[in-house]
Amino acid sequence: xxxxxxxxxxxxxxxxxxxxxxxxxxxxxxxxxxxxxxxxxxxxxxxxxxxxxxxxxxxxxxxxxxxxxxxxxxxxxxxxxxxxxxxxxxxxxxxxxxxxxxxxxxxxxxxxxxxxxxxxxxxxxxxxxxxxxxxxxxxxxxxxxxxxxxxxxxxxxxxxxxxxxxxxxxxxxxxxxxxxxxxxxxxxxxxxxxxxxxxxxxxxxxxxxxxxxxxxxxxxxxxxxxxxxxxxxxxxxxxxxxxxxxxxxxxxxxxxxxxxxxxxxxxxxxxxxxxxxxxxxxxxxxxxxxxxxxxxxxxxxxxxxxxxxxxxxxxxxxxxxxxxxxxxxxxxxxxxx
Numbered sequence: 001x002x003x004x005x006x007x008x009x010x011x012x013x014x015x016x017x018x019x020x021x022x023x024x025x026x027x028x029x030x031x032x033x034x035x036x037x038x039x040x041x042x043x044x045x046x047x048x049x050x051x052x053x054x055x056x057x058x059x060x061x062x063x064x065x066x067x068x069x070x071x072x073x074x075x076x077x078x079x080x081x082x083x084x085x086x087x088x089x090x091x092x093x094x095x096x097x098x099x100x101x102x103x104x105x106x107x108x109x110x111x112x113x114x115x116x117x118x119x120x121x122x123x124x125x126x127x128x129x130x131x132x133x134x135x136x137x138x139x140x141x142x143x144x145x146x147x148x149x150x151x152x153x154x155x156x157x158x159x160x161x162x163x164x165x166x167x168x169x170x171x172x173x174x175x176x177x178x179x180x181x182x183x184x185x186x187x188x189x190x191x192x193x194x195x196x197x198x199x200x201x202x203x204x205x206x207x208x209x210x211x212x213x214x215x216x217x218x219x220x221x222x223x224x225x226x227x228x229x230x231x232x233x234x235x236x237x238x239x240x241x242x243x244x245x246x247x248x249x250x251x252x253x254x255x256x257x258x259x260x261x262x263x264x265x266x267x268x269x270x271x272x273x274x275x276x277x278x279x280x281x282x283x284x285x286x287x288x289x290x291x292x293x294x295x296x297x298x299x300x301x302x303x304x305x306x307x308x309x310x311x312x313x314x315x316x317x318x319x320x321x322x323x324x325x326x327x328x329x330x331x332x333x334x335x336x337x
Contacts, residue, residue: 021044022258022259023261024259024261026038026263026264030268034113037083044078044079065082106129110124111125119307119308121303121305122267122306124267126265127299128298139167142170166209167295169209173208177192177205200228203228261286263286265283267303271303286300
């Protein structure tokens with residue numbers, strides 16, 4: 001019974017990490033005068049199990065932002081709206097790239113302006129970096145180069161989902177076993193490595209992965225625990241997972257970034273290039289889930305151009321003056337009948 005509880009708890013916690021209870025609507029307006037306006041709206045669904053959901057620290061929570069919390073009584077959502085205006089492109093980049101509290105920077109962003117005679121070009125590139133706290137084994141060490149290329153190509157395929165789930169759970173199990181080992185040493189003076197050699201650990205993870213995906217009633221899981229651990233260790237693992245909730249705390253931290261995203265950038269002039277699948281006038285829009293940057297970078301880019309009317313006007317005046325200068329001597333030359 002205790003073994004069943006152990007694995008049930010682990011699986012419930014793991015599944016929790018993939019739930020989406022937040023919707024982000026991010027709009028970045030790049031102005032031709034060099035200023036940048038950023039608005040983030042986050043709709044948070046709070047259920048009975050999550051009455052006080054995490055504030056979306058992915059983008060907010062600095063004093064320089066204007067933050068307005070509210071309540072949507074119709075949809076029963078908590079809504080957080082944050083606005084900020086930057087006086088320069090550099091100022092925007094520095095603020096948006098800052099680490100948030102205990103997290104490394106999740107966003108990498110670059111905004112540039114290039115003057116090319118008749119046109120001014122604006123480029124925008126924003127990248128969400130991979131965010132996965134369970135990354136003890138780097139993804140490029142787990143998969144081959146060919147597999148990684150295939151994973152990046154088809155994020156919605158069944159094969160990709162199963163392989164990424166496999167990688168994620170592998171790291172979850174590996175992390176759980178390591179943390180349990182540290183706890184056993186500090187509290188029980190038990191050297192967990194005596195019960196878990198490298199080869200044994202490798203075999204446990206391989207079989208545990210199979211159990212998590214295939215075993216609906218936990219029968220195979222119980223047999224697996226009995227196979228690799230004695231009663232004393234199994235009981236201590238159960239107590240450790242129930243009381244300390246280490247994995248749950250890590251998953252809760254990850255949930256700050258979980259959700260659905262709609263990122264839009266409004267560019268000056270006409271958009272000439274973008275990797276967005278949706279363009280409305282001078283606005284490029286990207287829609288994705290946190291799973292899209294859980295393991296790999298998610299890049300959004302756009303380029304636009306503005307006609308420099310003043311350059312055209314000045315050029316026209318210069319041309320007219322040149323033509324006038326060339327014609328004037330001819331007009332002044334006397335005509336003989």
